Amino acid sequence: MKIKKVEFTDFRNIESEEISFSDGINVIWGENAQGKTNIVEGIYLFARGKGFRAAKDKELIRFGKDISYVKLFFEKGGTDTEMGAEIQKTSKKIFYKNRVRAERISDIIGDFRAVLFCPSHLGIINDSPSVRRRFLDVAISQLKPVYIKMLSRYNTVMEQRNAILKMSPEARENYKDMLTVYSSQLASLCADIALMRYEYVKKLDIWVKKFFSEMTSGSEEPKIKYESDGWREGITKEAAEKKYFSLLTENIDKEIKYGATLYGIHKDDLETDLNGKDARYYASQGQTRSFALAMKLAEGEISREETGEYPVFLLDDVLSELDRSRKKYILSNISDRQVIITCCEKSLFCASKDVFFVNIEGGRVKYPRRRKTQQKTASEKA
Numbered sequence: 001m002k003i004k005k006v007e008f009t010d011f012r013n014i015e016s017e018e019i020s021f022s023d024g025i026n027v028i029w030g031e032n033a034q035g036k037t038n039i040v041e042g043i044y045l046f047a048r049g050k051g052f053r054a055a056k057d058k059e060l061i062r063f064g065k066d067i068s069y070v071k072l073f074f075e076k077g078g079t080d081t082e083m084g085a086e087i088q089k090t091s092k093k094i095f096y097k098n099r100v101r102a103e104r105i106s107d108i109i110g111d112f113r114a115v116l117f118c119p120s121h122l123g124i125i126n127d128s129p130s131v132r133r134r135f136l137d138v139a140i141s142q143l144k145p146v147y148i149k150m151l152s153r154y155n156t157v158m159e160q161r162n163a164i165l166k167m168s169p170e171a172r173e174n175y176k177d178m179l180t181v182y183s184s185q186l187a188s189l190c191a192d193i194a195l196m197r198y199e200y201v202k203k204l205d206i207w208v209k210k211f212f213s214e215m216t217s218g219s220e221e222p223k224i225k226y227e228s229d230g231w232r233e234g235i236t237k238e239a240a241e242k243k244y245f246s247l248l249t250e251n252i253d254k255e256i257k258y259g260a261t262l263y264g265i266h267k268d269d270l271e272t273d274l275n276g277k278d279a280r281y282y283a284s285q286g287q288t289r290s291f292a293l294a295m296k297l298a299e300g301e302i303s304r305e306e307t308g309e310y311p312v313f314l315l316d317d318v319l320s321e322l323d324r325s326r327k328k329y330i331l332s333n334i335s336d337r338q339v340i341i342t343c344c345e346k347s348l349f350c351a352s353k354d355v356f357f358v359n360i361e362g363g364r365v366k367y368p369r370r371r372k373t374q375q376k377t378a379s380e381k382a
């Protein structure tokens with residue numbers, strides 16, 4: 001998977017720019033607040049279906065404008081693909097694949113695959129469970145289109161179930177059967193989603209062990225497990241569905257009290273152990289960073305295993321947060337794929353001759369003069 005070019009129109013602080021990339025390491029550099037992360041966010045839009053920083057799509061539209069466009073040109077398995085996103089202030093954003101409009105976002109997720117690594121991911125081990133669930137959801141969605149559909153169905157059913165739980169006792173009486181139907185639908189979706197997460201986590205565990213042991217010369221042993229009320233090691237999907245259904249029916253009084261669904265895959269977590277101790281509570285800052293780094297590299301390996309190709313790696317400002325040895329470790333591990341790195345200081349890369357530099361200033365791309373030929377080379381390839 002290789003990005004050839006990305007085009008922006010009125011996206012964040014970028015008025016109109018076209019950026020070509022090389023197949024290897026690309027460094028987007030510039031001072032703070034110039035638009036480096038905006039470029040990464042625009043690219044990752046096609047992997048995740050939404051901006052990774054924006055709470056609302058309209059935040060992506062350039063101030064004072066009503067519409068924003070991003071176009072991504074990439075090569076996958078020898079085939080060129082063009083994807084487009086149209087973000088409007090007043091209506092839902094639209095995605096296009098090879099100029100054909102996608103009916104749903106889930107129709108395009110997985111076509112372009114990327115692993116994003118930014119400073120907030122360094123806290124993945126001891127952040128809240130929702131951050132670890134999001135990590136799983138984004139990673140699995142890119143590999144299994146059905147997963148994102150199930151997740152979206154799950155959220156819809158849960159919202160409808162919560163609406164009944166919040167009703168007055170008299171009103172709820174009329175929806176008693178509906179509540180059971182929703183509980184049964186949720187239980188079935190829980191079993192399907194938990195199984196997919198569990199299988200992903202098993203693979204993650206293998207790769208994280210490998211990367212972690214390389215980083216620490218084999219002296220520390222990490223373990224990742226899927227943690228859930230309804231799912232456990234060795235359970236069948238049918239038994240898990242029954243377990244979720246009983247949790248959702250036996251605790252109904254408690255759920256009515258809280259006006260919310262208290263059991264299900266929206267409560268699950270990733271248990272991360274280091275040397276037999278829960279890393280969430282006992283790992284040092286350095287250990288949690290190595291763990292996070294190993295998880296991101298593992299995400300890339302699983303994607304390659306399942307699809308036959310490495311995803312694009314997007315490293316947004318993360319290198320400045322890592323110490324020398326971890327920085328060196330990540331750079332040596334990703335040298336064989338396309339990487340887009342943002343940083344304020346390009347000096348770290350000046351010694352490497354195969355790096356493609358893109359300078360950004362006030363939302364405008366400026367290719368450094370002494371590397372003028374590189375611009376030509378990358379756009380000729382595109």
Ligand code: ATP
Pocket residue numbers: 011012013014030031032033034035036037038039059060061062063317344
């Ligand atoms: P840093 O090195 O600090 O991470 P950066 O180069 O990554 O900086 P970005 O996060 O990409 O900077 O943001 C660049 C600028 O974009 C900021 O000044 C921000 O105010 C501006 N910006 C954000 N959203 C919009 C928008 N919708 N319209 C116009 N400008 C925006």
Ligand code: MG
Pocket residue numbers: 036037038317
């Ligand atoms: Mg930034």
